[in-house]
Amino acid sequence: GQQVMQIPQYQHVQEGEDFTTYCNSSTTLSNIQWYKQRPGGHPVFLIQLVKSGEVKKQKRLTFQFGEAKKNSSLHITATQTTDVGTYFCAGRGGYQKVTFGIGTKLQVIP
Amino acid sequence: DAGVIQSPRHEVTEMGQEVTLRCKPISGHDYLFWYRQTMMRGLELLIYFNNNVPIDDSGMPEDRFSAKMPNASFSTLKIQPSEPRDSAVYFCASTRGGGDTQYFGPGTRLTVL
Numbered sequence: 001g002q003q004v005m006q007i008p009q010y011q012h013v014q015e016g017e018d019f020t021t022y023c024n025s026s027t028t029l030s031n032i033q034w035y036k037q038r039p040g041g042h043p044v045f046l047i048q049l050v051k052s053g054e055v056k057k058q059k060r061l062t063f064q065f066g067e068a069k070k071n072s073s074l075h076i077t078a079t080q081t082t083d084v085g086t087y088f089c090a091g092r093g094g095y096q097k098v099t100f101g102i103g104t105k106l107q108v109i110p
Numbered sequence: 111d112a113g114v115i116q117s118p119r120h121e122v123t124e125m126g127q128e129v130t131l132r133c134k135p136i137s138g139h140d141y142l143f144w145y146r147q148t149m150m151r152g153l154e155l156l157i158y159f160n161n162n163v164p165i166d167d168s169g170m171p172e173d174r175f176s177a178k179m180p181n182a183s184f185s186t187l188k189i190q191p192s193e194p195r196d197s198a199v200y201f202c203a204s205t206r207g208g209g210d211t212q213y214f215g216p217g218t219r220l221t222v223l
Contacts, residue, residue: 031210042201042214043153088153090210097166098210102152 002027002093006101014109019076021104023089032072032091034063037103043088079108112136114215116202122221128190131218133202134183143212144177144187145201153201159185192222 003026013019023032031050035043047056049065049072056063060083062075072091076083086103115134123129135142143158157167162179170177174193179185189196199219203212 033210033212042217043203043212045211045213048211090212092210097155097158098212100153100155 002096002099004091004099004101010105012107013079016078019079021074021087023072023101025070025091027093028069029091029093034074035088036085038085081108084108114204114213116215116218120219124223126191129192131187131200133185135204139204139206141205142185143203147199194222197222
């Protein structure tokens with residue numbers, strides 16, 4: 001079945017440093033979504049990417065969808081303590097159900 | 111606009127007891143999902159409904175778990191009998207028209223002693 005792998009699982013960065021998490025699928029995806037879960041909270045939708053090679057930005061966050069639609073990345077520029085949380089990717093291939101990655105837990109050291 | 115509502119927010123029970131988790135999706139959403147989140151396994155899809163009908167329950171761990179959606183505004187996830195390994199956060203999420211953007215509830219933190 002479809003698998004969505006996400007790395008790294010944990011990342012500690014100094015405040016002000018950049019951060020990137022990567023998502024790879026075993027199958028071609030129709031789309032990919034990114035979610036953020038604050039500690040003790042619930043996943044909150046950030047963005048959806050649909051087109052091959054698509055790049056979208058939200059302030060300091062940059063999301064990319066690979067040309068082959070099998071991988072994606074989330075890059076945060078100049079991290080802040082408010083960026084702390086777990087970032088999940090979720091993708092669907094064809095008629096399969098949406099599959100979530102394991103998540104990347106980001107810790108920002110002030 | 112109210113989001114997805116889940117109750118209870120916390121549940122502590124003893125092994126062998128029945129546990130019922132409740133979810134009210136966002137009004138107008140026709141898909142409802144139940145997830146379980148643990149440190150070891152991350153976010154696992156247990157079951158999802160479309161128009162109150164269960165579509166895929168392949169993620170339900172075993173027969174001790176059951177889910178129902180008697181109407182468009184209410185769903186339950188029941189564990190009977192509960193076991194310590196069922197301890198986790200259970201999320202309900204909903205979406206509309208088959209769109210893949212899911213709106214999650216606050217979750218129920220279940221502890222089985």
